[in-house]
Amino acid sequence: MDDVTTDATTTGKTVDGAVIAVRDLQILDGAKRLVGPVTFELAAGSTTGLCGPSGAGKSTVLRALVDLLPHGLRRQGEVEVLGRPVRHGKGDADLRSTVVLVPQTPVVFGGSILDNALFGLRHLVRASRAELHDRVEQALREAGLWNEVGDRLDTPAQTLSNGQRQRLCLARALALEPAALLLDEPTSALDERSRDTVEESVAALRGGRTVLLVSHDPAQVERLCDRTVRIDLANTCEPSAAAV
């Protein structure tokens, strides 16, 4: 597995086929630098582990990639998705289905399993009901959940176990057929058995999907990832000169 240090000098070049390119990304709270600078690229079909100490900014980097930084924080540096710059705070609708973040705690709504899997797809994609259903089935299969829920899609999603909920959220994201999937510690709240089923689902995506996985568990990163990007705690309280 390759290791990538994130304070590497910026080349200004994008690896052929990079789905996401991040250059000198910093997250600022006023004049205070919270995160970065971070530089990395995600090759198409790769599974990359995003690692680093608590507070280094792993979750915040994921949020910056989908342009959903917490209120008051701002971004400096470049983020490109499929060669196109992502501009901070522009509410780019295309980005919502191109790069999809699955948060640490599964967000399951009050409706049925089907409603939950369709959420996002229904709002972001114009397709017939049959087409939507096909995409949901495919996504549930890809997330390793179809065999458990395929015959009871109309039952409330709240009846699912935590591991199933996490895979439902994975399916909801996969249904959008995103160019990249960002997984924020997808197994941190799960028992060992549920962790294994979620890991199996993530492992099955390898090679086909582009995945950025935040994990505190080096063994998990070793099991699931082709390479690792490490970020360290921001070492000054000021933005770097290049970013000012």
Ligand SMILES: Nc1ncnc2c1ncn2[C@@H]1O[C@H](COP(=O)(O)OP(=O)(O)OP(=O)(O)O)[C@@H](O)[C@H]1O
């Ligand atoms: N809304 C916010 N306002 C101000 N600071 C924030 C905000 N959100 C996060 N931070 C700060 O940004 C830094 C990075 O936080 P983040 O949660 O991204 O780290 P992390 O590496 O994901 O941590 P962990 O591994 O503990 O989940 C921390 O110093 C955190 O306190």
